[in-house]
Amino acid sequence: MEARLDFYKASPEAAKAMLALSAAVSKLGLEPLLSELVKLRASQINGCAYCVDMHSTDARKRGETERRLYAVAAWRESPFFTPRERAALAWTEALTRVADTHAPDADYEALCAEFNERERVDLTLAIGTINAWNRLAVGFRSVPAA
Template sequence: MTAANPSGMSNFRLPVDRLAPHIMQAMEAFDAAADKVSLDQRLLELVRTRASQINACAFCVNAHTQAAAEAGATPKQLATLTTWREAPFFSERERAALLLTEAVTLMSQAAVTDEVWAEVGAHFTETEQAELLWSIAVINVWNRIAGTAHPWPVA
C-alpha cells in the first residue's frame, strides 16, 4: 500500500469520488433520476451491462451483470449478451434496446441512424425512448469514470 495507491489494489488510479465529492453527488443524483423510469429493471440492467462490456469497464460489467441476474435476466441471456444478435434468448423489445445501446455507445464510429430510431420506435413509446436514451447516457458516463480512474475495486 502506498500513498498513490492507498487501497493496495493494482488497478487503483484515482479516488475521484473523494477528490471531487460535489461532482460525485451530482452524478449520483443524475443516476438516481435516470433510474426512476417506467422501463423494466431487467431491461435496464441488460442495457447497462452491454454498454459496460463495450466500454470494457470491469467494475460496471460485474455490478450490472449481478444486478441483471437479480432482476430476472437468465443465465443464457447473460452468457450470450455480447452476441445478442445471434442468440435466441432476447425479445424484440430487448433487441431494440440493445441496438440503441450499441449505437449510442459507439456513436464516435458511426452516427445513430434513422433506421435504429425506427426500430426502437416500433417497440418503445416516445417517453420510453427518452428514458432509455438517458439511461444509456448515464451508464456511459459511469463507464468512463470507473474504467479510467479505477476508483473502486471489482468485487
Template structure:
C-alpha cells in the first residue's frame, strides 16, 4: 500500500529536519561514531531505508563490515571501544526512552568519554535519528520512494 510522501506533500517539514541536520554537521562528530549511532538506532526502530543509507556511509568512512555485522550484538562483541559502548548504550536508552529515559549508568559512562557539550550533541543526534526513523517507518520509505 502506498503511503504519503512527506518530502513532496510537506516540504517545509523536511526543510526543518534538514536544518537540524545542518546543525549536526557543524557538530563535527567522529564520522564512525555518528554512523554507528545512525545505523544502530535504525536497526532497533526497523527502518530499512536508514540502515541502507547509514551502513553505506559507515563503510565510506572506513568502518569495517565485521563491526557493522556485530553492531546488533555490541554488548557481547569485543569489537567496540568503551567510548563506543557508552554511545551505543545512549542509543538504546534513547530509542526506548519510554522505559526509563537515559539511565544514570549510561550517563556516567558518557561522562567518562565526553564533555557536557558533546553529550548534549549526542542526545540531539539520537533524537534526530529517531525522528527520521519514525518518518521512514510510518511512510514505508525506501530508496525508491523518499525523494520522488
C-alpha cells in the first residue's frame, strides 16, 4: 500500500491540533497500559495498520505482554483482562461502532461499575481521539515503517 498524502505536511495546523489533543488526553490520568489497549482495540476495529503497529509497540514498551496483546482482538473470550479493562474495551467497541451499537446500556452499566464519572468522560475522549487518528491514518493510507 502506498500513502495518499502526508497529512502532517498537508495541514500542519490540523496535525498540531491533533497532537495537542493527544497530549491533553494523555494527562487525564487514565492508566497508560489501559490507554494503549483502548487505542489498539479501536485501531484493530478500524483496520488501521499504522496505529495497530504503533500502539502494540508502545504497549510493549510500557510492559504489556505479548500474550495479552495477541488476545486484545478476542478479549471477550480471553481470561487475561481485568473487569476494568473489559469495561473499557467494551466501551471502546461500542463507541467505535456507534452507528451500529448506539452505545448499549449494558456496556455503559459495565463502564459505570469500573469507572467514576470523570474517568468515563476521560475514557470517552480518549476513544474519540484514537478514532480521529484512525480516520486520518486510514483515509490517507499511512503506512507503518517496515
